[in-house]
Amino acid sequence: xxxxxxxxxxxxxxxxxxxxxxxxxxxxxxxxxxxxxxxxxxxxxxxxxxxxxxxxxxxxxxxxxxxxxxxxxxxxxxxxxxxxxxxxxxxxxxxxxxxxxxxxxxxxxxxxxxxxxxxxxxxxxxxxxxxxxxxxxxxxxxxxxxxxxxxxxxxxxxxxxxxxxxxxxxxxxxxxxxxxx
Amino acid sequence: xxxxxxxxxxxxxxxxxxxxxxxxxxxxxxxxxxxxxxxxxxxxxxxxxxxxxxxxxxxxxxxxxxxxxxxxxxxxxxxxxxxxxxxxxxxxxxxxxxxxxxxxxxxxxxxxxxxxxxxxxxxxxxxxxxxxxxxxxxxxxxxxxxxxxxxxxxxxxxxxxxxxxxxxxxxxxxx
Amino acid sequence: xxxxxxxxxxxxxxxxxxxxxxxxxxxxxxxxxxxxxxxxxxxxxxxxxxxxxxxxxxxxxxxxxxxxxxxxxxxxxxxxxxxxxxxxxxxxxxxxxxxxxxxxxxxxxxxxxxxxxxxxxxxxxxxxxxxxxxxxxxxxxxxxxxxxxxxxxxxxxxxxxxxxxxxxxxxxxxxxxxxxxxxxxxxxxxxxxxxxxxxxxxxxxxxxxxxxxxxxxxxxxxxxxxxxxxxxxxxxxxxxxxxxxxxxxxxxxxxxxxxxxxxxxxxxxxxxxxxxxxxxxxxxxxxxxxxxxxxxxxxxxxxxxxxxxxxxxxxxxxxxxxxxxxxxxxxxxxxxxxxxxxxxxxxxxxxxxxxxxxxxxxxxxxxxxxxxxxxxxxxxxxxxxxxxxxxxxxxx
Numbered sequence: 001x002x003x004x005x006x007x008x009x010x011x012x013x014x015x016x017x018x019x020x021x022x023x024x025x026x027x028x029x030x031x032x033x034x035x036x037x038x039x040x041x042x043x044x045x046x047x048x049x050x051x052x053x054x055x056x057x058x059x060x061x062x063x064x065x066x067x068x069x070x071x072x073x074x075x076x077x078x079x080x081x082x083x084x085x086x087x088x089x090x091x092x093x094x095x096x097x098x099x100x101x102x103x104x105x106x107x108x109x110x111x112x113x114x115x116x117x118x119x120x121x122x123x124x125x126x127x128x129x130x131x132x133x134x135x136x137x138x139x140x141x142x143x144x145x146x147x148x149x150x151x152x153x154x155x156x157x158x159x160x161x162x163x164x165x166x167x168x169x170x171x172x173x174x175x176x177x178x179x180x181x
Numbered sequence: 182x183x184x185x186x187x188x189x190x191x192x193x194x195x196x197x198x199x200x201x202x203x204x205x206x207x208x209x210x211x212x213x214x215x216x217x218x219x220x221x222x223x224x225x226x227x228x229x230x231x232x233x234x235x236x237x238x239x240x241x242x243x244x245x246x247x248x249x250x251x252x253x254x255x256x257x258x259x260x261x262x263x264x265x266x267x268x269x270x271x272x273x274x275x276x277x278x279x280x281x282x283x284x285x286x287x288x289x290x291x292x293x294x295x296x297x298x299x300x301x302x303x304x305x306x307x308x309x310x311x312x313x314x315x316x317x318x319x320x321x322x323x324x325x326x327x328x329x330x331x332x333x334x335x336x337x338x339x340x341x342x343x344x345x346x347x348x349x350x351x352x353x354x355x356x
Numbered sequence: 357x358x359x360x361x362x363x364x365x366x367x368x369x370x371x372x373x374x375x376x377x378x379x380x381x382x383x384x385x386x387x388x389x390x391x392x393x394x395x396x397x398x399x400x401x402x403x404x405x406x407x408x409x410x411x412x413x414x415x416x417x418x419x420x421x422x423x424x425x426x427x428x429x430x431x432x433x434x435x436x437x438x439x440x441x442x443x444x445x446x447x448x449x450x451x452x453x454x455x456x457x458x459x460x461x462x463x464x465x466x467x468x469x470x471x472x473x474x475x476x477x478x479x480x481x482x483x484x485x486x487x488x489x490x491x492x493x494x495x496x497x498x499x500x501x502x503x504x505x506x507x508x509x510x511x512x513x514x515x516x517x518x519x520x521x522x523x524x525x526x527x528x529x530x531x532x533x534x535x536x537x538x539x540x541x542x543x544x545x546x547x548x549x550x551x552x553x554x555x556x557x558x559x560x561x562x563x564x565x566x567x568x569x570x571x572x573x574x575x576x577x578x579x580x581x582x583x584x585x586x587x588x589x590x591x592x593x594x595x596x597x598x599x600x601x602x603x604x605x606x607x608x609x610x611x612x613x614x615x616x617x618x619x620x621x622x623x624x625x626x627x628x629x630x631x632x633x634x635x636x637x638x639x640x641x642x643x644x645x646x647x648x649x650x651x652x653x654x655x656x657x658x659x660x661x662x663x664x665x666x667x668x669x670x671x672x673x674x675x676x677x678x679x680x681x682x683x684x685x686x687x688x689x690x691x692x693x694x695x696x697x698x699x700x701x702x703x704x705x706x707x708x709x710x711x712x713x714x715x716x717x718x719x720x721x722x723x724x725x726x727x728x729x730x731x732x733x734x735x736x737x738x739x740x741x742x743x744x745x746x747x748x749x750x751x752x
Contacts, residue, residue, distance in 0.1 A: 039527035040396065041388025041572030072385055075412050075426040162405035163443075164391060204736040211699065211733050212627065214665070254739065255732045263627050268505050325593045325624045327505040330495035331512065332588070
């Protein structure tokens with residue numbers, strides 16, 4: 001199960017918000033997840049509700065805590081956290097998105113798009129492309145996005161357990177609400 | 182399969198039927214596609230037709246008991262009939278199988294009583310192991326032999342042919 | 357009633373489960389069976405990964421460990437508890453015995469299965485075989501000595517599976533030839549349930565020789581098999597040929613819907629020795645709405661066509677709920693029904709209440725209480741049978 005750990009990486013996935021505006025904060029619950037696959041129809045999905053948003057006025061950063069990432073099997077979670085993501089050393093995955101990578105819809109409208117950001121996990125950063133969908137409801141923006149990530153590019157060991165090896169290409173997702181505040 | 186599984190189950194039962202079950206003659210009619218009750222009706226199994234405990238002692242009655250018949254259990258009778266079919270059981274030793282006698286058209290004959298069944302329209306009592314009969318249900322042709330299990334019991338022409346091809350291929354490759 | 361109970365119990369016990377399959381693993385989001393089983397559609401021998409999962413996910417634990425407390429699979433999950441095999445070789449065994457407990461009667465010991473499995477996997481090529489000793493009614497899987505007819509099949513060397521295959525597309529595709537489980541419906545553990553029995557697709561004695569192609573993808577899995585017949589029985593007229601196939605699609609997370617279809621032609625059925633075309637076509641569902649709960653369902657349409665007889669039409673259905681009270685202890689409720697088209701007055705119905713306890717590595721204890729109302733051809737009334745069945749299962 002270590003393998004499964006695919007993890008972390010993904011986690012990050014995130015989204016983006018784009019904010020062309022400074023002072024965005026997360027509201028309500030959020031969720032981040034990843035999906036990975038292996039041989040013979042094997043698949044793994046990890047989830048965490050530890051999602052936060054930071055904004056320095058130029059860059060919106062989605063921060064996913066990895067310590068609570070769960071895949072549905074405890075031993076696999078343990079492998080993922082300790083052996084592959086090394087969450088004690090690297091407790092977070094982040095996606096940093098320049099404000100101008102996102103277009104914010106007007107009140108009552110939705111918008112979809114894609115952009116580029118810097119994804120960091122396991123101490124390694126790499127620029128990735130992401131897709132997003134944002135809905136503006138009374139000034140609260142429901143944001144969801146996904147991005148493909150290759151965890152070998154982040155120096156995460158390829159999870160392999162008892163003959164089952166997870167493919168390094170995974171997809172990370174994030175979903176949360178944000179508000180300019 | 183369903184039937185032969187039932188047979189297996191039934192054949193393994195130790196319990197014996199001991200009292201009359203009024204539905205059994207109907208089951209025999211249905212399963213064997215008979216036009217009427219079996220010859221002797223209850224007497225086909227019960228000695229002198231007396232349907233009390235301990236009277237299932239006719240040759241045919243003993244045969245179905247040995248093949249798992251249980252009182253008040255139609256499934257066990259079906260299974261026993263299947264077993265008798267497969268075993269080609271001939272309780273009265275007249276050269277005609279019990280099932281063939283019961284299925285005989287137009288007039289079934291009593292499987293407990295030796296008769297000249299060859300003249301009675303038996304639905305095919307000759308056994309041809311390995312052949313495909315056209316009879317079975319009174320069709321007049323030879324029946325298929327009883328089912329056999331395990332290696333050596335069966336001709337497997339396709340597999341033999343495949344093995345021969347593989348052997349030849351390997352030999353050719355070596356040379 | 358008591359005798360009916362015995363009959364059912366004997367039937368159940370002698371049917372003997374030889375190949376465990378757990379379709380309720382959907383609760384752990386395992387749609388694909390190929391990860392844990394050598395057979396790409398499930399049941400039978402476990403892969404090393406499946407062996408580890410059996411210890412991590414199936415074995416009984418009083419308190420479910422947290423991620424921090426989680427332990428590596430016990431070394432005892434290895435073959436014969438401690439033998440470390442080379443990577444290319446996979447050996448295991450399956451032994452099942454138990455007791456039939458008729459209500460009001462004395463328990464009766466039962467011997468159900470004693471099989472060894474072997475698999476060699478070299479690169480993309482897989483070679484698999486199982487063999488063992490069969491006691492009682494193992495004819496369709498018998499090798500030696502010959503039996504049938506007046507020779508009971510009660511002590512035979514059996515071989516239920518032997519096939520060779522090759523995998524492609526990162527093991528998503530496997531092509532096989534040999535003697536295999538017939539792909540159809542839910543590959544549930546209770547192989548004598550009516551959905552398995554009436555379709556002749558259980559994992560105990562219904563293997564067939566054939567050629568198959570299976571697929572296990574992210575959302576879709578399935579297998580189609582050309583049936584060439586069971587070459588461990590004869591004469592040839594009794595062998596069934598045709599096809600059997602199933603496909604299952606992921607509709608939502610942990611919700612899977614499937615379709616199955618089978619048409620088999622034989623020159624003779626076992627009772628009337630008439631040519632027969634047998635149909636089974638059905639739908640399946642596997643759903644885990646809550647983590648400890650898995651719901652399984654299967655409904656099959658059945659038909660038997662024979663010359664000189666009216667077509668028989670029937671059905672078989674099963675709904676099963678598996679609730680994991682605590683890890684390793686499952687309570688299972690099942691409702692089943694069937695109609696074989698044999699002029700029964702109404703369908704047969706049955707209810708099962710079962711408990712499966714994976715008490716130790718390699719060890720399962722199971723108890724089933726089975727109540728069945730079996731319809732009979734009109735005008736006969738239906739019969740009712742009640743059976744308790746206890747089983748002890750070792751897998752090496």
